[in-house]
Amino acid sequence: MASGPMEVAALGRPLSLGMLYDRRKDSFIPGVTLWDKKSLSKNLGIDPKPLTDLKFSSSDSLSSKSNLLDVSASLKASFMGGLVDVGGSAKYLRDTKSSNQQSRVTMFYSETTRFEQLTMSQLGLITYPQVFDQKTATHVVTAVLYGAQAAMVFDRTFSDKENKQEIEGKLNVMVKSIPSFSIEGEGSVNMTEDEKKMAEEISCTFHGDFLIEQNPTTYMEALETYKTLPTLLKNNSNNVVPIKVWLYPLHLLNSKAAQLQREITTSLISDTEHIVEELGEAERTCNDLIRNTLTNAFSDIKERLQLFQDSFSTYRTMLLGSVGRVLPAIRGGEEQEKSLEDILIMHRSSPFSADKLNKWLNEAKTELDILSSYTSRLQGINIIDSVDLNTILFDPDVDKVVCFTFTSLKYEDPYLSILKQFVKSDTSKELDESKTFSVQYVKKLVDERRDTGISVNSFTKWFKAFNIVKLMRENLSKFRRFAEANKNEKRMRLFISATSNPSIAGSSIYLYENGKLINTQFQPTFNQPPPKGKCHLHTFIN
Incomplete structure (x- = not known):
């Protein structure tokens, strides 16, 4: 494998020049160095590296996020294994969709400012050679690229009735339009009514290295935040973080040092x-x-x-x-x-x-x-749990309760x-x-x-048995007719419930009278109308 210097994304970790790094664990070692601060500052080269980049991604995969943050395959493996504690903009790696009913587009803004490196003559002048014997590190940080990054994650949830492709298409257009929108007087934005409506349905999560007063949570707040990002580092160039570091193998300085023996394929x-x-x-x-x-x-x-x-x-x-x-x-x-x-x-x-x-x-x-x-075929009839059902059964104003009861859910x-x-x-x-x-x-x-x-x-679960489904459909039809015939009965209540009953597969119609379960297989028929003048069931019981 390659034994020379390598690049590693900082991922919000406080990496600095001269810091020791263990590539086996992809972790830095604080408080231990090869050189003292005086030697480091004396042999430091600084070059300006002004560069701004803006990218968009509609993928929520770890691979896509790693590409945006310039994470190598090896570092990605360490992240998956929980070895890397990310911070700042790199927290974006942990932000995954929690639902399949969620459309997502990410806008990734990156800005670099300067590049710092140790001179090659400095590498051989070791102040603390005991580090090589400790074998806790494999590399040392010899160069750092500074700047700041921000990932703005835009989400739009949708229902089963909405068209997923259409929602995703509109979300893509809205997010990619952010750079072209201009903020006018009093913070107003020139948008169509459809765009304003769409903007209200979009949420935003901000993962960034920039120091801002408040993280945006809506589309409009994100638009305003984006417009200010280019000015934040210009106004204060010290508000930067390591974006990328270069690692030099310790074994090239001393053969006793620990080495990275192999990489994962x-x-x-x-x-x-x-x-x-x-x-x-x-x-x-x-x-x-x-x-x-x-x-x-x-x-x-x-x-x-x-x-x-x-x-x-x-x-x-x-x-x-x-x-x-x-x-x-x-x-x-x-x-x-x-x-x-x-x-x-x-x-x-x-x-x-x-x-x-x-x-x-x-x-x-x-x-x-x-x-x-x-x-859904019993619209207007509420689902009731056992606690609420008991409350209804003890209600003195209710004489009869009839439930379409699912019996095989447990x-x-x-x-x-x-x-x-x-x-x-x-x-x-x-x-x-x-x-x-x-x-x-x-x-x-x-x-x-x-x-x-x-x-x-x-x-075989209950909903896979044809004979059970057939009986359930018959019960549903009878209950619907019964509910329609008795919808105006004031001393009767109709509900959907679930009560485990191994002897009755699928569903049944339960009849309660005066707080007591009378029939677990109530079969209403509709042969003739009942007499008037008192509460009754518009049915005869088989």
């Missing part, structure tokens, strides 16, 4: 990044399902999604932490790349692989979609049990300790998981 970093993106996609899908209004309405659905989310979050932390622990060992020559390869192989054979996560999430979405299709999901068991198992503990897994071990793991029924399709 680009293909393996790409594989790791692909897994991170897959996990991010699963997280967004889960977030959307949890935010669904029906999830809060039906506690059994909510409980399953929260169980999934808890296991998922634990596993992702363990997986990426394991990646972060093997990277320094590989770079330092203590382990081979295979230790990282085995972790990725084990992930793909685990219950948290993308295909299994997506399969379960798609089924959870299908379940919610079916519930939505039923509840069930034990074997896949969720597998997820929970996996993050607490011996297997995950070995992953958490970042041990090197042999090919035989990985194969054994895959075989074991296959034998324990890891498939998401290990049992």
Whole structure:
């Protein structure tokens, strides 16, 4: 591998000339130097480097963000493994969409001012040679490019009824129009009515190195902030931060110094990044399902999604932490790349692989979609939970309560049990300790998981059984007719509810009289009108 100087993005870290750096961990070592301050200041070269750049991105991928911040593949791997604590504009790397119902465009502004470097004659005059024996660092910072950067992230959420491509197109146009908009007297901007309406629907998140009074949160505030950015460094050239640093290998100064033995191959970093993106996609899908209004309405659905989310979050932390622990060992020559390869192989054979996560999430979405299709056909009838239902049943002004009741929402999901068991198992503990897994071990793991029924399709859920769906449609039709016939009854209440009843699959119509459950399979018929003069059910009971 290359043993010469290398460039590294600063990413908001307080890097400075003469500072020691450990490329194995991609971390700087404060308080320890090769030279004293007097030597550093005496052998310093400063050159002006005025450059301004503006870029736009409609991608939310880590790869796209890394390109904007000029992050190398190796540094990106360290970031994914949690080795790099970013700050300032580099916090943009952590800002990912939380929902699939979210369009995003980023405007990235970059400005450099000066370049500082140590002279080559200075490198050989070591003030503190004991650093080489400590072997805590592999490189020293010999040059720094200063400036400031800012990422303005514009988001626009949209509903299922809106056209995603149309929203994204309009958002792109609005963000890319910011440099061309001019702010007139009293802060007014020359916009059309459609542009003003669109601007009100756009939120902004600011990640920057610039010292500004208040971070913008709206489109109009971001527009005003953008117009001031070019003047901030001109008015105070000291308000700059390291943008990029150049590292010189210590072993070229002294052979006893620690070295970067090997780099992680680009293909393996790409594989790791692909897994991170897959996990991010699963997280967004889960977030959307949890935010669904029906999830809060039906506690059994909510409980399953929260169980999934808890296991998922634990596993992702363990997986990426394991990646972060093997990277320094590989770079330092203590382990081979295979230790990282085995972790990725084990992930793909685990219950948290993308295909299994997506399969379960798609089924959870299908379940919610079916519930939505039923509840939407009962417009004007509220969904009620067990607590509120009890309150209604004890109301002396209510004689009868009739509920369209979902009876199969509560069930034990074997896949969720597998997820929970996996993050607490011996297997995950070995992953958490970042041990090197042999090919035989990985194969054994895959075989074991296959034998324990890891498939998401290990049992048939209620909404996949045709006979259940058929009965539910019949119940829905009867309940709708009954609700319409009794909509003016003042001492009767109609609701949608969920009560677990293993003996009745899918749904049923529950009848309560005077606070007591009378019939769990109420079957209204519509043969003749009832007598007038008192509260009654417009039906006969089979």
